[in-house]
Amino acid sequence: MDNPKTHKTDADVDLARSNLMACAYNAAVNHGSERGVRKMADLVGAINHFERTRGRRKMERLVELGIITEWKPCSPECCVRPGGLFHAKGCENDMNHEVYRMRTDLAAMNLAPKDGGRDAACVMLVGGGA
Numbered sequence: 832m833d834n835p836k837t838h839k840t841d842a843d844v845d846l847a848r849s850n851l852m853a854c855a856y857n858a859a860v861n862h863g864s865e866r867g868v869r870k871m872a873d874l875v876g877a878i879n880h881f882e883r884t885r886g887r888r889k890m891e892r893l894v895e896l897g898i899i900t901e902w903k904p905c906s907p908e909c910c911v912r913p914g915g916l917f918h919a920k921g922c923e924n925d926m927n928h929e930v931y932r933m934r935t936d937l938a939a940m941n942l943a944p945k946d947g948g949r950d951a952a953c954v955m956l957v958g959g960g961a
Contacts, residue, residue: 844884847877847880854877878911886905886924886956886957886958889951893938893952899934904957909924916955934952
């Protein structure tokens with residue numbers, strides 16, 4: 832990992848993960864209180880931010896490895912919200928979209944399981960540029 836951009840991007844994922852864990856803790860300790868609803872909303876926002884950041888990093892990594900040549904970020908309508916994960920119609924990052932399936936198949940064929948395999952291309956959400 833000699834690329835400074837890689838370090839920055841990985842740091843972005845780590846920061847988003849830390850924020851997610853802090854929000855989860857706050858939601859748990861405030862459960863049942865007046866602040867609980869707001870803390871749960873903060874947690875949902877942190878989940879979305881983390882998944883978008885992690886998804887973007889996964890796509891950048893697949894481009895760096897030459898597995899894929901391009902990717903499209905999810906639209907703002909794609910998000911985790913009460914009831915589950917929802918993608919906008921036609922979003923290529925939806926697990927039922929042919930681009931998503933092709934990407935995961937390419938990763939599985941070109942990466943050894945210990946190097947990521949199919950999991951390297953599996954995303955919930957993909958955010959835009961840094």
